[in-house]
């Protein structure tokens with residue numbers, strides 16, 4: 152049995168990045184995915200928008216839905232202030248296994264808690280399991296048809312507070328039409344679209360930033 156694409160991505164990190172240097176891990180993945188094998192990381196173009204929104208929010212408690220290989224996990228965790236934490240949720244055990252190694256290679260394991268399982272089951276357990284009161288920042292990058300369901304679940308579980316920022320990937324490609332309609336029409340959100348392009352391509356994609364108004 153040959154290696155999987157996530158395993159090849161991990162090899163590229165181990166070969167081309169410097170242990171403990173998150174930026175070199177990010178660059179190694181971007182270089183690999185642009186030149187060797189496309190992969191569904193948020194990528195460098197949308198990654199710059201993620202960085203700027205994250206720096207502006209400076210969250211103490213962040214949540215990521217959809218870890219994949221940990222590229223955006225590393226982008227987020229490297230910008231967190233000391234003592235701040237990121238919980239990232241991944242459904243696929245093979246992806247989670249690679250992500251753990253990439254996060255550790257970047258030296259960010261102390262800031263990140265990777266939880267395996269379906270978001271719908273895990274979200275209601277986050278408070279009791281990890282002592283989370285509420286999140287300041289949520290990055291949505293998992294199943295596109297779960298963005299709306301899980302946003303409503305986060306609301307119902309009281310895990311959003313006034314000012315919480317939701318940042319959603321792929322609102323154009325593959326697209327999240329019901330989610331967009333909800334956050335753009337609900338009086339409980341102030342929403343804004345950041346136009347960009349689908350990772351490593353010239354196709355349009357973008358991020359939607361939605362502030363929960365309470």
Ligand SMILES: O=C(NCCCCc1cc2ccncc2s1)c1cc(-c2ccc(F)cc2)cc(O)c1O
Pocket residue numbers: 191192193216217218219240241242243268269270271292293294295320321324325349350
């Ligand atoms: O599906 C995507 N991302 C989700 C993977 C699903 C992983 C999950 C995590 C999790 C955690 C908890 N509960 C349930 C789940 S399910 C995705 C796809 C494309 C794309 C774009 C154009 C294409 F032609 C082909 C693919 C681009 C992207 O940036 C993506 O993020």
Ligand SMILES: [Mg+2]
Pocket residue numbers: 191192193292320321
């Ligand atoms: Mg994505």
